[in-house]
Amino acid sequence: MFKKTFLLLALSSGAFAATAHQLWVERDGNGVARVYVGDVDGQADTGAEVQQIAATTQLFQADPAQPLSLAVHDDHLSARPTGKGDIRVSNDAVWKPWTGKDGVTKLAVFNARAGRSEPRSVLPYEFVPVKAGSNTFTLDFRGRPVAGRQVTVVNPGKWSKQLKTDARGRVEVPVGGKGRYVLIAAHTADEARTVGDQQVAKVDYTATLSFVVR
Amino acid sequence: MRAMSSVALALAAFSPTGPALAQYLWLQPAATGAEARYGELRQPAAELPPLLELRASGTARQAPSPQLRADRIDIDATPGTDLRVAVAEPGRQAGQHVLTYRQARLGRQETSAVNDLELVPTEAGGNTFRLLWKGTTVSAAQVQVDTSAGWHRTLRPAADGTVTLPTPFPGLYLMEVSARVNGGSVTLDGRKYTEVRHSATLSFEVQP
Numbered sequence: 001m002f003k004k005t006f007l008l009l010a011l012s013s014g015a016f017a018a019t020a021h022q023l024w025v026e027r028d029g030n031g032v033a034r035v036y037v038g039d040v041d042g043q044a045d046t047g048a049e050v051q052q053i054a055a056t057t058q059l060f061q062a063d064p065a066q067p068l069s070l071a072v073h074d075d076h077l078s079a080r081p082t083g084k085g086d087i088r089v090s091n092d093a094v095w096k097p098w099t100g101k102d103g104v105t106k107l108a109v110f111n112a113r114a115g116r117s118e119p120r121s122v123l124p125y126e127f128v129p130v131k132a133g134s135n136t137f138t139l140d141f142r143g144r145p146v147a148g149r150q151v152t153v154v155n156p157g158k159w160s161k162q163l164k165t166d167a168r169g170r171v172e173v174p175v176g177g178k179g180r181y182v183l184i185a186a187h188t189a190d191e192a193r194t195v196g197d198q199q200v201a202k203v204d205y206t207a208t209l210s211f212v213v214r
Numbered sequence: 215m216r217a218m219s220s221v222a223l224a225l226a227a228f229s230p231t232g233p234a235l236a237q238y239l240w241l242q243p244a245a246t247g248a249e250a251r252y253g254e255l256r257q258p259a260a261e262l263p264p265l266l267e268l269r270a271s272g273t274a275r276q277a278p279s280p281q282l283r284a285d286r287i288d289i290d291a292t293p294g295t296d297l298r299v300a301v302a303e304p305g306r307q308a309g310q311h312v313l314t315y316r317q318a319r320l321g322r323q324e325t326s327a328v329n330d331l332e333l334v335p336t337e338a339g340g341n342t343f344r345l346l347w348k349g350t351t352v353s354a355a356q357v358q359v360d361t362s363a364g365w366h367r368t369l370r371p372a373a374d375g376t377v378t379l380p381t382p383f384p385g386l387y388l389m390e391v392s393a394r395v396n397g398g399s400v401t402l403d404g405r406k407y408t409e410v411r412h413s414a415t416l417s418f419e420v421q422p
Contacts, residue, residue, distance in 0.1 A: 042368060157382060159365040176382070 145169025
């Protein structure tokens with residue numbers, strides 16, 4: 001008689017499916033920037049998942065035309081930016097374009113930022129502090145605020161909360177202690193692109209921003 | 215009557231597309247003592263689904279009698295005691311009859327289980343919990359936590375299978391696990407259910 005009890009628990013149904021997979025960048029007190037891929041509130045990917053994004057990840061400070069070289073580690077990529085400015089990362093080749101059940105071919109673009117010292121956007125989709133060091137951010141897509149958009153914040157204890165941008169595209173992060181906070185939001189745009197031999201009709205953007213409360 | 219053909223539980227695969235709403239039954243303090251609600255903590259269902267085999271148990275001298283309302287189950291519970299309620303929810307999915315046993319507990323004083331699937335504190339009032347399946351400790355692959363403060367978290371078990379929940383916010387904490395009985399089948403009120411699921415919640419309040 002087979003008596004052994006196996007209990008494997010269900011994957012979260014949950015409001016949290018929105019944060020399926022992210023790319024985010026953190027900067028530590030020594031200035032080292034680390035790029036992670038995975039779940040912000042769970043675990044970062046390791047090994048091949050990290051290696052395969054190394055060549056297509058662009059990390060830069062002020063100038064997108066001057067990406068910094070990246071070192072590959074087991075669970076992250078790293079760079080050593082100079083100075084204290086904010087760091088930005090972009091990757092549009094984490095996944096190949098895919099065609100959904102509706103026949104629409106899409107591309108995923110990941111835009112990540114570390115820091116909240118500059119009240120301006122550089123990436124297409126970006127969280128922008130309303131002023132340097134503010135807990136309030138404007139979610140910006142190509143220079144325009146995105147109103148009524150769901151934003152997930154992950155706090156230093158890995159707790160997550162769903163927020164929504166207001167009519168001005170702003171969201172205030174409920175800061176409750178020291179440590180790193182990460183913001184996440186998605187946006188789908190009708191943008192025709194050619195990727196390799198594929199015609200893409202829509203682009204799924206994901207913006208993340210990390211900042212540290214000291 | 216229940217006839218469970220297997221005690222093996224396996225991964226329940228929910229729809230992978232889109233942010234499906236979580237559904238669970240939970241207990242929370244109320245004017246009447248306690249009430250069970252259905253849906254999601256931040257968005258309770260306005261109407262309960264059809265439920266079978268409603269049972270409640272507490273440690274009061276007299277068994278609490280649950281009152282089924284449109285959107286909740288009122289339970290006249292003794293304050294300060296751990297309370298349980300369990301129901302069976304019939305449903306259909308992909309042509310199959312599915313029975314989901316929804317089991318809820320309020321309070322973290324008792325270190326023993328009453329429901330088939332129950333999260334149990336390792337010590338009275340403690341923050342470390344183990345998962346019991348019919349009295350046997352099993353490891354939870356993950357435990358979802360919702361709070362009345364609006365924060366959510368996923369807990370993963372330590373090497374010994376327990377999960378530890380920090381409680382940084384005041385208010386209600388709700389832990390949820392769910393599982394499927396592998397190859398299980400149950401006949402209830404003359405209907406055979408070829409898929410059997412269990413969902414268990416443990417809720418408790420943290421004072422400011």
